[in-house]
Amino acid sequence: MRLGVDLTELDELDALLRRKWFRRFVFADAELAHADGLAATRRAEFLAGRFSAKEAVLKVLGRGLFQGVVPHDIEVTRADGGEPCVTLSATAARAAAEAGISEVSVSITHKRDLVAAVAVGW
Numbered sequence: 586m587r588l589g590v591d592l593t594e595l596d597e598l599d600a601l602l603r604r605k606w607f608r609r610f611v612f613a614d615a616e617l618a619h620a621d622g623l624a625a626t627r628r629a630e631f632l633a634g635r636f637s638a639k640e641a642v643l644k645v646l647g648r649g650l651f652q653g654v655v656p657h658d659i660e661v662t663r664a665d666g667g668e669p670c671v672t673l674s675a676t677a678a679r680a681a682a683e684a685g686i687s688e689v690s691v692s693i694t695h696k697r698d699l700v701a702a703v704a705v706g707w
Contacts, residue, residue, distance in 0.1 A: 587686065589644025589704040593637040595629055596698065602632060611636060613660040633700045634693045635661050641704035642671060642689055646680040654680045661691060669693055671704070681706070 601607045608617060616635050620628045639656045648654045658677035664670040671689045673681050681689070686706035693702045 586705065586707045587645045587647070587684070589641040589646075589706075591637045591640035591644070591702050593633050593640070593700045594698055595633050595700065598633055598636060599629070602629065609657065611639065611656040613657045615660060615662060630695055630700070634695060634702065637700045637702040638669060638671070638691045638693050638704065641691060641702040642673075642677070642706075645686065645689060645704045645706035646677065646684055648680055661693075 612620070612632065612635060616632075620631050620635075623631055636656075638661045639659045640650070642659050643649060643652075643654060643656070646654060650656070654676045658673065658675045660672040660674065662670050662672065669691045671691050673689065681687070684706070689704060689706045691702055691704040693700065
């Protein structure tokens with residue numbers, strides 16, 4: 586079992602979220618489509634939460650942001666009950682297999698200007 590934790594300030598990503606390359610590098614198509622349907626403030630909060638979740642999952646995989654796993658290969662969607670659901674593909678799936686990880690779960694929380702995520706893999 587491996588654990589990963591990340592903490593992000595909401596304004597930490599402001600400049601990067603305006604860059605198309607960053608959005609495409611970090612977020613899966615479904616995540617961007619969902620974000621595009623939200624009001625500006627909620628969109629920033631949503632994307633910061635997804636970013637924090639991906640950082641936590643990268644730690645579970647034993648990788649950093651630019652260490653062989655493309656963040657958009659870690660997709661964080663919502664399950665039917667509303668909880669975050671992680672799907673690993675391509676580079677993320679290979680890293681998980683190399684680390685002996687077959688399942689990943691994540692929790693995301695927002696409070697004022699902070700977003701935290703905890704991921705666990707087994």
